[in-house]
Amino acid sequence: MIRAADMATVLAGAALLGAMMASAPDYNSVFQPFPAHAAPGEAADGRLFDARFLGGRLARQVAFERYGTPIIRDSAALFLIADFEVSHVTASTRIAATWRGASGRDYAATGRVEGAPGGLEARWFQPGLTDRAFAVFELPADEVPGGRLVLTAPGVTILDSALHLPAPPLPGPQPLARIAP
Amino acid sequence: MRRIGWLALTALFFALTAGIGAKTAILDLRGEREWDLTDTGPAGGALEGVALRVELTRAATAPQRPDRALLLVRLALDGPPAARAAWVDCRVTLRHGQDRLWRPLETANTDAAIRTIAPDGQNMGRCNPQPFDAPADAGPILSDQVFLVPVEALDGLRLHVSAQGTRPRALALPIAAQLVAIP
Numbered sequence: 001m002i003r004a005a006d007m008a009t010v011l012a013g014a015a016l017l018g019a020m021m022a023s024a025p026d027y028n029s030v031f032q033p034f035p036a037h038a039a040p041g042e043a044a045d046g047r048l049f050d051a052r053f054l055g056g057r058l059a060r061q062v063a064f065e066r067y068g069t070p071i072i073r074d075s076a077a078l079f080l081i082a083d084f085e086v087s088h089v090t091a092s093t094r095i096a097a098t099w100r101g102a103s104g105r106d107y108a109a110t111g112r113v114e115g116a117p118g119g120l121e122a123r124w125f126q127p128g129l130t131d132r133a134f135a136v137f138e139l140p141a142d143e144v145p146g147g148r149l150v151l152t153a154p155g156v157t158i159l160d161s162a163l164h165l166p167a168p169p170l171p172g173p174q175p176l177a178r179i180a181p
Numbered sequence: 182m183r184r185i186g187w188l189a190l191t192a193l194f195f196a197l198t199a200g201i202g203a204k205t206a207i208l209d210l211r212g213e214r215e216w217d218l219t220d221t222g223p224a225g226g227a228l229e230g231v232a233l234r235v236e237l238t239r240a241a242t243a244p245q246r247p248d249r250a251l252l253l254v255r256l257a258l259d260g261p262p263a264a265r266a267a268w269v270d271c272r273v274t275l276r277h278g279q280d281r282l283w284r285p286l287e288t289a290n291t292d293a294a295i296r297t298i299a300p301d302g303q304n305m306g307r308c309n310p311q312p313f314d315a316p317a318d319a320g321p322i323l324s325d326q327v328f329l330v331p332v333e334a335l336d337g338l339r340l341h342v343s344a345q346g347t348r349p350r351a352l353a354l355p356i357a358a359q360l361v362a363i364p
């Protein structure tokens with residue numbers, strides 16, 4: 001009788017442990033950046049920098065010059081050129097941009113406009129200086145309304161801040177948008 | 182009494198596990214942060230057997246952006262090879278108060294910016310205590326770093342120099358720059 005009770009205790013413990021292991025969130029789910037949300041047009045405050053979504057352009061094609069060579073990129077979806085302002089930087093940093101679409105999917109900034117003048121991949125933001133920058137995304141049209149721009153420091157952002165900037169009202173898509181400094 | 186012994190053993194193993202896990206984090210933190218600062222005069226000082234000298238500071242503004250300045254800092258490192266090797270690398274930052282930290286520019290235009298501002302038109306390269314082209318005569322190792330800072334912050338800047346092999350120890354010295362205008 002005592003042995004049966006011991007077995008029941010061990011089995012109950014194993015079942016409890018299994019349930020805890022199965023339901024425990026994984027590392028990537030637990031350790032995420034702290035989101036900082038802002039109202040449309042307002043600045044969000046982060047650990048390293050503040051940012052404000054200034055506006056955006058939608059286009060079927062984008063044109064830019066890379067080291068003097070004119071380049072045009074077209075898309076079956078839409079290009080979104082998101083302009084934003086960065087201020088109150090506390091340490092020199094680069095910035096990574098992601099578009100969180102209306103469906104909840106995350107879109108990385110496109111690499112198809114790499115080398116465009118003023119492109120985000122080559123920009124550094126410095127303390128004491130307020131600067132404007134842009135990020136270019138290629139995404140389905142239905143991901144733009146209700147979506148938001150997410151700005152973080154590049155690399156590992158665990159326990160850092162992620163600025164969530166909702167899109168202001170954007171004009172309709174134009175055939176061609178030019179990217180210039 | 183026997184139960185207390187088991188509890189003590191459990192607590193000991195728990196503390197050991199936490200300590201072993203924390204050791205890596207503490208060593209990483211020590212290797213990353215500078216909290217043991219040695220304040221020196223503007224000319225420089227010594228850290229872990231390596232002498233640091235500020236050879237040149239020069240700030241330049243452009244008419245298009247008068248609110249910001251490019252600040253060039255030329256450093257000279259000097260010391261025996263073993264001491265320089267123990268540094269491993271070299272980190273140079275600028276501070277203003279407790280809440281602003283500038284890192285050297287590393288963009289496609291950095292080399293041109295340094296050559297434009299330097300009086301001799303040369304770029305001595307990044308701060309590196311053991312470069313492959315170290316002077317054969319065991320002379321000082323020069324380096325150039327350029328920072329983009331607001332003009333209003335030029336007064337009160339402090340230069341911090343440390344290395345992987347010295348942190349959390351670092352040198353801190355005031356920086357005063359001559360401001361010139363780029364045409």
